[in-house]
Amino acid sequence: MTLLEVTRAAADLALRKGAGEVAAGGYRARHVELGWRDGNVEKVSEATTRGLGLDLYVDGRYASVSTSDLRPEALERFVENAVALARRLEPDKHRRLPEPELYRGQPDVDLDLEDPHAALDASERRRQAEALEAAARSVPGAERILSVTTGVSDTRSESALVHTNGFEGTRRATDFWIGAEVSVRDPDGRRPEESGASGARHRSALEAPESVGRRAAERALARIGAVKGESGAVPMIVENRVAARLVGLLLGPLAAASLQQKRSWLEGRLGERVGSEALDIADDPLLPRGFGSRRYDGEGMAARRFPVFEQGVLRAYYVDTYYGRKLGRAPTTARASNLTWRLGPRSLEGLVADAGEALLVTGFLGGNSNGTTGDFSLGLRGFRVRGGRIAEPVGEMNVSGNHAELWTRLRAVGNDPYPYSAMRTPSLLFDGVQLAGR
Amino acid sequence: MSEPSIHYFARFGVTERMLHDTLAAALSRGGDHADVFLQHRVTSDVGLEDKAVNRAHAGVDLGAGVRVVKGDQTGYGFTEDLSPAALIECARTAAAIADGPSRDAPFRFHLGEPLPRRYPLLRPWEEVGPEEKLPILSGLAERAFAADPRVRKVSVYLRDESGAILVADSSGRIVEDAQPMTLLGLSVVAEDGVRREQNGYNVAGRAGFEFYTPERLERVVREAVARTAILFEAVPPPAGEMPVVLGAGSSGILLHEAIGHGMEADFARKGVSIYADRIGKKVAAPFVNVVDDATPEGARGAINVDDEGNRAGTTRLVENGVLSTFLHDSISARHYGVAPTGNGRRESYRHPPLPRMRATYMLPGPHRTEEIVRSVKRGVFCSNFANGQVQIGAGDFSFYVKNGWLIEDGKLTRPVKDVNIIGNGPKVLERIDMVSDDLAIDEGGWTCGKDGQSVPVSQGMPTVRVSSMTVGGRGP
Numbered sequence: 001m002t003l004l005e006v007t008r009a010a011a012d013l014a015l016r017k018g019a020g021e022v023a024a025g026g027y028r029a030r031h032v033e034l035g036w037r038d039g040n041v042e043k044v045s046e047a048t049t050r051g052l053g054l055d056l057y058v059d060g061r062y063a064s065v066s067t068s069d070l071r072p073e074a075l076e077r078f079v080e081n082a083v084a085l086a087r088r089l090e091p092d093k094h095r096r097l098p099e100p101e102l103y104r105g106q107p108d109v110d111l112d113l114e115d116p117h118a119a120l121d122a123s124e125r126r127r128q129a130e131a132l133e134a135a136a137r138s139v140p141g142a143e144r145i146l147s148v149t150t151g152v153s154d155t156r157s158e159s160a161l162v163h164t165n166g167f168e169g170t171r172r173a174t175d176f177w178i179g180a181e182v183s184v185r186d187p188d189g190r191r192p193e194e195s196g197a198s199g200a201r202h203r204s205a206l207e208a209p210e211s212v213g214r215r216a217a218e219r220a221l222a223r224i225g226a227v228k229g230e231s232g233a234v235p236m237i238v239e240n241r242v243a244a245r246l247v248g249l250l251l252g253p254l255a256a257a258s259l260q261q262k263r264s265w266l267e268g269r270l271g272e273r274v275g276s277e278a279l280d281i282a283d284d285p286l287l288p289r290g291f292g293s294r295r296y297d298g299e300g301m302a303a304r305r306f307p308v309f310e311q312g313v314l315r316a317y318y319v320d321t322y323y324g325r326k327l328g329r330a331p332t333t334a335r336a337s338n339l340t341w342r343l344g345p346r347s348l349e350g351l352v353a354d355a356g357e358a359l360l361v362t363g364f365l366g367g368n369s370n371g372t373t374g375d376f377s378l379g380l381r382g383f384r385v386r387g388g389r390i391a392e393p394v395g396e397m398n399v400s401g402n403h404a405e406l407w408t409r410l411r412a413v414g415n416d417p418y419p420y421s422a423m424r425t426p427s428l429l430f431d432g433v434q435l436a437g438r
Numbered sequence: 439m440s441e442p443s444i445h446y447f448a449r450f451g452v453t454e455r456m457l458h459d460t461l462a463a464a465l466s467r468g469g470d471h472a473d474v475f476l477q478h479r480v481t482s483d484v485g486l487e488d489k490a491v492n493r494a495h496a497g498v499d500l501g502a503g504v505r506v507v508k509g510d511q512t513g514y515g516f517t518e519d520l521s522p523a524a525l526i527e528c529a530r531t532a533a534a535i536a537d538g539p540s541r542d543a544p545f546r547f548h549l550g551e552p553l554p555r556r557y558p559l560l561r562p563w564e565e566v567g568p569e570e571k572l573p574i575l576s577g578l579a580e581r582a583f584a585a586d587p588r589v590r591k592v593s594v595y596l597r598d599e600s601g602a603i604l605v606a607d608s609s610g611r612i613v614e615d616a617q618p619m620t621l622l623g624l625s626v627v628a629e630d631g632v633r634r635e636q637n638g639y640n641v642a643g644r645a646g647f648e649f650y651t652p653e654r655l656e657r658v659v660r661e662a663v664a665r666t667a668i669l670f671e672a673v674p675p676p677a678g679e680m681p682v683v684l685g686a687g688s689s690g691i692l693l694h695e696a697i698g699h700g701m702e703a704d705f706a707r708k709g710v711s712i713y714a715d716r717i718g719k720k721v722a723a724p725f726v727n728v729v730d731d732a733t734p735e736g737a738r739g740a741i742n743v744d745d746e747g748n749r750a751g752t753t754r755l756v757e758n759g760v761l762s763t764f765l766h767d768s769i770s771a772r773h774y775g776v777a778p779t780g781n782g783r784r785e786s787y788r789h790p791p792l793p794r795m796r797a798t799y800m801l802p803g804p805h806r807t808e809e810i811v812r813s814v815k816r817g818v819f820c821s822n823f824a825n826g827q828v829q830i831g832a833g834d835f836s837f838y839v840k841n842g843w844l845i846e847d848g849k850l851t852r853p854v855k856d857v858n859i860i861g862n863g864p865k866v867l868e869r870i871d872m873v874s875d876d877l878a879i880d881e882g883g884w885t886c887g888k889d890g891q892s893v894p895v896s897q898g899m900p901t902v903r904v905s906s907m908t909v910g911g912r913g914p
Contacts, residue, residue, distance in 0.1 A: 037708065045514035046531040049788065062493055068518040069478075069500035082496050088568040089484075092492040122534070146709050146831075183710040183831045189864075191712055191831035223832065228908065231678040261487070262591050262627045263636050326488075366695075366827035366836035367858040367910070372627065372636040375674070377858035377910040379827070379836035396834050398858045398910025400674065436677035436910045 003028055004170050006070075007160040010052050013076065015164060018083045021097045022164045023055040023300075029157035032119060036129035037149045044122075054079065058086040062095035094325040098299050102321070102331065103167045106302040109286055111293045113173040114156075115202040125152045128209050132180045135213030141221045146183045146191055150213065153177045154203070167300035175291075176203045180216035184224060192223035194363075199420045201289040219362070222383075222393060229384055229394035229437040235358035235411070236399060236433045237351050237385065240418040242363055243425035247281075249369040249376060250403060251336055254308070254316075256323035258371055265374035265404060266314065275312040275407030278344065282307045283316070285337035292337035292422030301333060308339075312407070338422045344413045348427045351414055353388040355429055359397075360385050367398070374403040397437040406430060449602055450476045450502075454547055456522050457606045460504060461543035463529035465608060468538030469506040469513075471768065472608040474525070475745060476502045477787040479601030479617075484568065486575040486594040494568075499601075501787040506532040510707065510769055514790045544610035551749070553742040556735050559618055561647035563598040571596055574650060578624055578659055585663040588670075590634075591627035596620070598647075605747035613747035618644050619738070619894060621883040624662040628670075635669035637840065638662050642738040642883035642894070649736070654881075665822060665841050672855035675844055675911035681817035682859060682907045683810055683845060688823050688880035690799050690897025692904075693728055693755075695828040695835035696863040697721075699888070701730075701755050701763075702781070702793040703770030705830050712833040712863060713761060721761045722867040727801040728756040730765055732780055734879055739797035739896030743780070746791050750780025755798075756867075767793045785891035795886060799898030803873025807901040810872045812848040818909050819843040819850055820859070828863065836860040858910040866904055874901035 001009070007026035014022040028050045035043035052075075053066040063086035067078055120128070132150035136142070155175045162168050179197035186192055196216035198207035238246060253264035266274065285294050285303035294303050299321055307315040319327070320334035344351075352360060360383045367378030381395035414427035457474060464472035483495040502525060503516040513535025515528040575594045582592045599619040606612045623640035639661035643649050684692055697713070705711035713721075732741045732750035744750050746768050754762040764770065767782030770793055782791035811819065819842055826837035839857050843850040879898030886895045 041511055041535065043512045043514065043790070044531075044534050045512075045790070046534075047514075047516045047528070047788070049516070050518055063495065064493075065496045065498075067498040067500075069498045070518070074498075074500075078496070078498060082494075085482075085494050085496060085568055088572065089494055090490040090492045092490065095492070149708070183708075186832075189712070190833055190862075191710055191714070193710060193829060193831040226832070261593065262629070262634060365829060365834055365860065366825060366838060368824050368838040368856070370636070370856045372634055373856070375856040377674075377838065377856055379834070379858050379860040379910070381829075381832075381834065395832065396860050396862055396908055398677070398836070398860050398908060400677065400857065400910045400912050434677060434912045436908050438679055438908070 004160040007162045011162045019056040021057040024162045025053045027159040031155045033153040034125040060091040061086045061089045097165045098321045100166045102301045112288045115174040128152045131209040132213040135210040136217035139217045144184045150180045180213045182216045182220040184220045186224045194219035226393040226395040228396045233432045235355045236430045237360045238428045240427045244423040245364045253371040256319040260323045263372045273312045276410045277311040278410045279309045279312045280342035281309045282340045284340040287338045290338040297333045343415045351429045358385040460525040460529045463526045465541040467533045467536040469508045469536040471507040474606045476604040481599045483597045491572045503787040504529040504532045508536045547612045550611045550613040556740045557644035559646035563600045566647045581659045588628040593625045626666045637666040640883045641881045643736045645736045672853035675854040677911040681814045682904045683819045685821045686876045687878040689899040691823045691826045691837045695826040698795045698798045700830045703764035703766045707773045716761045722759045724759040725803040730798045732796045737896040738894045744782045745784045746782035748778040753779045765793045789891045797896035802875040802877045805872040807874045814845040817845045833863040861907040869905040872903040
């Protein structure tokens with residue numbers, strides 16, 4: 001049976017067991033991974049995994065199930081129990097499948113998410129893992145390297161979605177990743193670690209292992225001698241590859257569930273300016289080969305591009321159909337796909353030069369954000385910027401503030417969207433943020 | 439040693455013959471050790487939002503993982519299909535790690551030593567229907583609204599898990615454990631006309647329905663509402679280095695991050711942990727004792743046996759201020775030539791085991807709590823935490839404080855909120871200069887992440903003072 005047939009059969013089973021409407025999702029994935037450390041294989045793993053999830057709408061009530069046990073009798077009993085469970089719950093008039101018109105208008109584009117070529121074989125994976133390590137060990141200062149761990153993986157996945165009110169979809173995708181993590185000896189006893197990685201939907205689009213391995217080692221060696229910087233309010237540059245942490249905290253309160261549950265500092269701010277003009281982001285599910293690309297979302301809604309922030313003005317929330325009905329708001333989509341940014345003209349080096357005296361953040365450590373009030377506080381490491389140049393490494397510091405203020409202080413964004421994440425964050429330069437150090 | 443009963447195999451539909459054939463395929467290219475991990479886990483969630491218990495989720499995980507170990511190297515495969523052919527294919531995948539002549543697999547299996555009973559269930563979840571669970575959620579919500587007129591939104595969820603694992607290995611040993619879990623969380627949003635604040639409280643344990651005593655449920659409401667209400671009076675603390683006092687209980691998050699992860703022996707054997715060469719060295723004051731303990735009855739982090747089938751007890755990380763024992767799985771134990779410590783844990787059959795913490799806490803010390811607070815001229819007292827993280831090589835770690843107090847002239851003066859505190863593991867251990875006698879193991883639903891795997895843990899602490907850490911406050 002194809003995955004779509006398995007998924008349809010599960011939806012039919014749920015209807016037979018008494019559900020009025022059903023959304024059924026099935027997936028299969030094959031994942032192969034090689035872990036390599038200091039000249040030897042550390043781990044090989046290979047598996048095909050599968051599973052099924054059902055949203056059951058029963059007499060105005062709602063329950064969902066997920067299972068990896070697809071043995072027919074077990075599945076039948078499981079769905080039967082779930083339908084019975086749903087009947088014991090309180091009714092919820094907002095729970096139903098999306099209106100079928102939301103399914104229509106799927107863009108007819110080839111997102112090119114599946115690499116047609118065969119996966120790497122074991123010996124090619126091994127060559128890549130070795131090349132990552134060799135590159136890391138080739139950089140100046142490599143005698144301080146304690147350990148190099150590298151990894152090569154690929155995943156081929158398939159999913160199917162069936163809604164009993166008239167939606168069916170399938171998609172297939174591939175993901176390829178290579179990465180290296182390097183630990184080095186700091187003369188004071190610390191063993192700072194840093195990593196480098198590259199990922200792509202098509203293997204041919206991966207960065208060369210040589211440059212990924214080298215980057216990991218150079219980053220780790222640059223951490224030697226890190227000190228705690230001074231407390232104070234200074235400009236902060238956030239490197240593209242870690243900026244997703246900050247941007248993710250900004251997006252959380254845009255979810256309809258957060259708005260409806262009164263857990264969003266962005267409630268009631270649609271159409272208002274919440275950031276500087278440099279804050280300009282669209283949600284773009286239609287980027288070819290994007291990690292967040294899709295022609296339909298998790299609810300079967302046809303995907304489309306929409307602005308989230310335009311020149312600092314909030315243009316859209318992330319609205320799913322359930323919380324959309326509760327709020328009386330038209331759905332957009334439940335979760336971000338890819339983000340496309342209006343980029344600035346400057347590279348990271350350019351932002352560093354512009355900032356003059358600043359702190360460059362190359363890693364966040366822990367911390368959190370209160371979506372209800374916008375308060376945040378994050379641990380960080382990075383470098384002092386002096387006279388427009390990257391100076392000594394710093395660590396063991398925090399940055400704290402409130403999002404309502406932080407994004408109005410976004411002075412510039414870089415020209416360097418991070419290609420290995422759906423958020424595609426460029427480097428960000430903020431004015432006057434509060435740092436805590438010594 | 440008794441013969442395995444048919445009961446052990448029935449749940450998974452496998453036979454002794456299938457285990458033999460699977461392990462034979464796993465050892466077809468040699469290897470030091472092979473095991474099959476079978477898991478069946480049934481989870482049930484019910485949720486309340488907007489005053490109605492109107493959502494539920496049921497989940498089933500059923501699958502098998504096959505591992506082959508050769509030295510420090512691991513071959514791993516897993517499958518959701520428990521047919522003989524699928525298990526053997528999965529085992530052949532794992533066998534790829536080795537490259538020698540085949541080894542024999544056992545035909546007969548024996549039960550390992552009897553397991554302790556650290557989570558005796560009075561009311562197993564299989565026997566508890568929705569008619570018993572749902573009123574708990576509605577009752578909590580009603581009481582939360584009644585507790586404070588500022589409460590505007592309440593959500594509650596109740597999760598229970600029942601399940602079993604079975605580990606059969608190349609020595610012919612079989613170990614089976616049933617692993618229940620439950621988790622209840624209450625979240626509150628309150629408004630005072632000007633501001634809005636949100637907070638919550640959750641409790642978790644390896645227990646059945648009997649876990650939800652009237653006292654515990656009362657505490658859930660009281661804590662969730664109090665922790666939210668106090669935020670209206672809270673201010674961000676000042677920024678910079680200052681003394682930090684950690685209250686008894688969930689402050690064990692400091693140990694989890696500052697030392698626990700760094701003591702996981704996979705990091706040590708690779709030489710990438712800041713503690714790699716420090717066993718036997720003095721790392722803290724003599725009154726500092728830290729353990730990682732599988733034994734606290736009913737605790738979320740308690741286990742009868744680890745996911746490799748090894749006995750799990752109490753491991754001393756720091757003994758009288760001296761770094762004592764790493765947390766081992768069987769690979770690291772063989773590497774160091776020591777007995778496994780029962781820390782080989784995994785999220786599910788989809789992952790190979792790794793050295794992981796269980797319940798990590800500090801033993802009581804010689805100081806009194808009042809004396810500790812009194813000793814601080816200006817600092818922060820931490821009560822409740824959200825999350826933490828560590829870099830195990832550089833040693834920097836941080837934890838996020840959800841509720842706390844400003845200490846001024848030896849007194850708790852103003853509540854503080856939403857602040858991250860950062861330090862360096864070995865430096866912070868050295869700076870623990872007072873430890874109280876009021877050890878408490880927190881009852882919260884803590885989950886630890888590592889290498890993409892989440893496992894349930896517990897943490898505990900007596901009140902302690904750290905002479906200086908960097909507080910991520912605002913302003914001077």
